[in-house]
Amino acid sequence: MTLETITNKILEAIIYILPAYVANATPTIFGGGKPIDLGKKFIDGKRIFGDHKTIRGLISGIICGILTGPLLYLLQLEPNLYHSTIKALLLSIGTHIGDLLGSFIKRRLNLKPGASAPILDQLGFLICALLITYPLYPTDTTTIIILITLTLILHPLTNLIAYLAKIKETPY
Numbered sequence: 001m002t003l004e005t006i007t008n009k010i011l012e013a014i015i016y017i018l019p020a021y022v023a024n025a026t027p028t029i030f031g032g033g034k035p036i037d038l039g040k041k042f043i044d045g046k047r048i049f050g051d052h053k054t055i056r057g058l059i060s061g062i063i064c065g066i067l068t069g070p071l072l073y074l075l076q077l078e079p080n081l082y083h084s085t086i087k088a089l090l091l092s093i094g095t096h097i098g099d100l101l102g103s104f105i106k107r108r109l110n111l112k113p114g115a116s117a118p119i120l121d122q123l124g125f126l127i128c129a130l131l132i133t134y135p136l137y138p139t140d141t142t143t144i145i146i147l148i149t150l151t152l153i154l155h156p157l158t159n160l161i162a163y164l165a166k167i168k169e170t171p172y
Contacts, residue, residue, distance in 0.1 A: 013146040015077050016139060019088035020129040021154075023065025023095040028162050030064075031057025036100070042107070049103045050113035058096055065092025083137070090133040098128025116172035122155040123148065 033056040037048035069088025070081060078084035102124035106117050126147060130139070156172065163171035 009142060010146055010150070013139075013143045013150065015072060016087075016137075016143060017091065017126070017129070017147050017150075018072065019065045019068040020091040020095045020126065022068045023061040023092035023129075024099065024125050025158065025162075026061040026064040027054070027057030028167055030060035033057075042104075044108065046107045046110075048107065049100055050107060052113045053100060053103050061096055062089075062092045065089075065095060087133060087137045090136065091129045094129035094132035095125045097132065098125035101128065114170045116170070121172065122152055126151045 031052075031054045033054045035049065035051050036053045036055055036058055037050070040048055042048050066085065066088045069078070069085040072078040072088075073081045073084040078087075102117065102120045103113075105120060106113075106115065109117070111117060130144065130147070159168060160171045162168040
């Protein structure tokens with residue numbers, strides 16, 4: 001495999017997953033407000049998701065993630081507007097399902113909101129986004145491996161940058 005082939009494969013993977021990355025990052029900027037669980041507790045007496053999962057964060061994340069699809073088409077990085085938009089919708093919804101599932105699990109494990117759960121925080125959103133999108137927009141094993149590797153590198157790095165920029169309360 002040539003360097004050019006590897007580079008192209010990485011770029012294809014980033015273009016594929018970009019709506020999920022945008023959907024995952026957006027709540028850090030536009031979130032806040034009422035929590036999704038409205039302060040309710042699960043049957044175990046613990047909060048369902050916690051204060052950091054907000055209605056505004058969910059909505060802004062999904063909207064910005066969806067808008068990434070048409071943007072990729074306008075930049076001629078995706079060949080079809082309809083498919084690019086639908087894929088972005090699925091990736092965005094999957095991202096937030098994965099993120100909420102991770103938060104739900106963290107509450108069950110007695111981790112405080114914002115506490116780090118390394119693999120769960122970094123890969124939960126990615127795995128759910130891929131699972132929901134895969135039936136209509138499948139990708140190959142190489143792309144999935146690239147995405148897992150990229151996400152394990154980029155997720156903590158972008159969280160640290162957001163923390164240093166005072167956008168996030170914690171560096172993880």
